[in-house]
Every structure is written in C-alpha cells, then in structure tokens.
Amino acid sequence: MNLLIDTHVFLWYITADSRLPTKFRMAIQDPQNSVYLSVVSIWEAVIKQALGKLPLPADAGDYLPRQRAAHGIESLPLNEGAMPYLASLPPLHRDPFDRILAAQSQQHGLLVVSVDPQLLSYNISALSPT
Numbered sequence: 001m002n003l004l005i006d007t008h009v010f011l012w013y014i015t016a017d018s019r020l021p022t023k024f025r026m027a028i029q030d031p032q033n034s035v036y037l038s039v040v041s042i043w044e045a046v047i048k049q050a051l052g053k054l055p056l057p058a059d060a061g062d063y064l065p066r067q068r069a070a071h072g073i074e075s076l077p078l079n080e081g082a083m084p085y086l087a088s089l090p091p092l093h094r095d096p097f098d099r100i101l102a103a104q105s106q107q108h109g110l111l112v113v114s115v116d117p118q119l120l121s122y123n124i125s126a127l128s129p130t
Contacts, residue, residue, distance in 0.1 A: 001033045003127065004076065004105050006114035007041040007097070014067045021129035024113050028073070036076040037068050038104055044097040082107045093118040 005013070005028065012020035013028055028035050042064050048054035056063055068075060078100065085103035093099060095118070102122040105112045112119065112126040120126050 001027065001030075001127070002108070002110045003027060003033055003035045003113050004101060004108070004110035005035060005037055005041075005073070006101060006112065006116060006119065007044050008116070009113050010037050010041060010064075010068070010073070011045075014071060019115075021115070023129055024127065027113065027127055028071075035073045036108075036110060037073050038076045038101055039078055040097050040100045040104070042068075076104060076108070076110075078104065089122060092121050095119075 005024075009020065009024055009028075011017070013025065027033055042060070045054055045056070045060045045064055049056055049060040054060065065075070082100065082103040085106040086099060089099055089102055093102075098116065098119040101112065101114075102119060102124050104110065105124045110125075112124050114120060114126065115129055
C-alpha cells in the first residue's frame with residue numbers, strides 16, 4: 001500500500017501516543033508499504049508551533065524532518081500537479097492543509113491515514129482505523 005499520513009497520525013506515531021490506532025501503527029511499520037508525509041504537514045506544524053498550539057521538544061522545522069527520516073517515512077513535496085485536484089474539491093472542509101492532503105492523495109493515488117472525519121469526508125481512499 002502507498003500511504004499518506006496526516007499530521008496528527010505522524011505526531012502520534014513518533015511519540016508512541018496511545019491514540020494511534022494499532023492498525024495504523026502496523027501499516028506504517030510494514031516494510032511492504034510506502035509511507036509518505038507531505039511537506040504540507042511540516043508546514044502546518046511549524047505554524048502551529050509558532051502560535052503556541054503545538055509543543056515539541058525542538059524547532060518543528062528541523063525536528064520533524066529528522067523524525068520523518070529516522071522513521072523511514074518519505075517526504076512528499078507539493079507541486080502544481082495537485083492544483084487541479086485541489087480546485088475540484090467541494091467546500092467540505094475549510095482547513096487548507098487538509099484540503100491539500102486530499103488533493104495530493106488523489107494526485108498520487110495514496111491512501112490517507114487519518115482519524116479526521118472532515119478530511120475523510122472527501123472522495124479519497126483512506127485506511128480505516130479498525
């Protein structure tokens with residue numbers, strides 16, 4: 001499977017948070033799967049940390065890419081190819097980061113790994129937590 005993990009799933013994974021569904025943890029760790037974290041998730045975390053909404057042990061812009069690489073998760077860049085998908089999304093969710101993740105999942109044929117019901121309300125393929 002080719003997986004695109006949402007920001008909160010990544011944070012739960014790298015901190016061994018008990019909120020991470022076992023199925024998600026196993027899918028991320030499965031060497032048969034390709035696992036991606038969008039640069040948009042790092043961008044979101046940098047902004048939230050700067051606003052005081054995301055405590056992390058170090059600067060998000062350095063810490064999270066190091067954690068991504070240390071856990072064998074690939075970086076997914078944002079490029080113009082996602083824009084037609086983004087433009088076609090219905091206005092179900094106002095969060096621009098989640099909208100871009102939905103567009104990237106469509107662009108690259110990735111299964112989204114998230115527990116966010118608003119993100120999952122888009123016409124995207126997703127990994128069920130159960």
